[in-house]
Amino acid sequence: MRTIPSSMGSTQENQPHVVCVPLPAQGHINPMLKLAKLLHSKGFFITYVNSEFNHQRLLRSVGSDALHDLPSFHFETISDGLPPPENPDATQDVSSTLNSLHETGLGPFKSVLSKVSTLYSPVTCIVADFLMGFTLPAAEELGIPAVLFWTSGAGSLICYDQYPNLIQKGLMPLKDFLHVQILKARRTWSMTRFGMKTRREGAQKMKMIELPLAIINTTRISLHKDKVFSRA
Template structure:
């Protein structure tokens, strides 16, 4: 009896990690490979709840879950507690899951484990069980290159063992990669406990590399070859795109509000500002006001993704009369089908937090960016968007750390009148499209990876 290749995929428990790995899993399944996708029970429930009715029966991949070690009522925003709990209990649960699957049907034993770079513990389990494995990098190659250089940076006295810069000088890895200032390091954080945790997590990159036979990466070679040269075993196979017939399986934690697509159909081509600050950005009530009034000030139509948890612990409140004043031209949704929105002819620009998924989705659709990074690698992604690829502009905070309504409306006007930025964005869209089409660099890399899995 022939064995069917069977890949197990393990994302880190966050929206920006689950969604791209779901896309990759669907692409692998489309080649006749069996895929089992493992979330924590908490995340699994969210993903299932956001699926349309009956969608699960049509799924080409099998969605399963293991406990993260916390009680249902525990606060999963407490990253320290969550991380400790996951590392303590999840490796054992994963091992049991693999053993149960392997016992139940010998012809469908797990042959490969694909784990998020941020879930290196899963690769460790796979190595001990002698299963082939690959890590998947879901942030930029430059942030990975920086993570791999951490030991040298400590040794050279540039950063201390908590990741704090000792000399306030930018860190440069190569002349083609933008330098990192002290506030742009992927672990830089105003909260020292959080910084320590992020730094410890970034520092595991070297170890995770040792456990992986290769590192698959959601990017394409032409986008950032100089950073990729610094990463051993890296294979760019992106941008990951949604599989057309399985768009429901986008790995969302909130149900998508597709009424915004009908609304976009009614707008003038190239007129709408799309505002989406990712799944983790938290804004102060004052900052929400300035953003709302800035959008109003532009006089342009806008589509704004307002998550229920956009402000810390309180309901999102808008300036008085705002909703009535913009009723004709503003559309607010809790979550949007982002790839479809960005590909819509009505979109003029993308006001983004510059997370790696959003960065790739924006540049794959040729949309200019207005950059509003929040944490981790997003600040460095902004440097690429504004200074290297020249497909967007950065928003500057005032002396109180607020992005004002005037800053916003001024930058939007400059961005929309820049033919140079628009031309660069369209050029990059073409390069991205070529990389995943037949004979493109990512297409070839992905094809050879599928061949490895099948043999």
């Protein structure tokens, strides 16, 4: 892992230090990286924490030199807790990876926070993907402010927010393949028919088939009340 020369230490001490933690999937890594670059352009010192697997894929894709010589921006890695796949360029199963990270990620993440606070400057804020709930106990324990970043559209966030309400009414998850087929046939059903509550009138016209697949197919996504979604 490349480190920043110690001669830059005096500058680092005056910079707010943000640790960015994406969910290890391409559609989440790229938006978080864009946000990290934007914060960096505004004078923030950035530590970007990838899973080891995705970091190695990134190195093979862009070359190791692409991650060098960017002042005040560096990468750290944590293990996703899974055995390495036979094909190092294979796409990981996001559900399995996320489950593993929630079970094993807290300790390694706390170690990274301690390491970068010592090497560079104290961490002043954590920006984590909304689904990387294991980062919150670390932030709370170490007294570091944490911000959750939702990388998808606002509509999907509304859906996930209402998911506990749908479970309570017994409407989700759909029980079998037949239910999914019926749902597809009734594409005009509105969300209000299923008890969706929202201040946005436009969202009430959403069709059930437009819900995220994770909501339609599984009960495994749950809500940390007032904090973050996680996987049980």
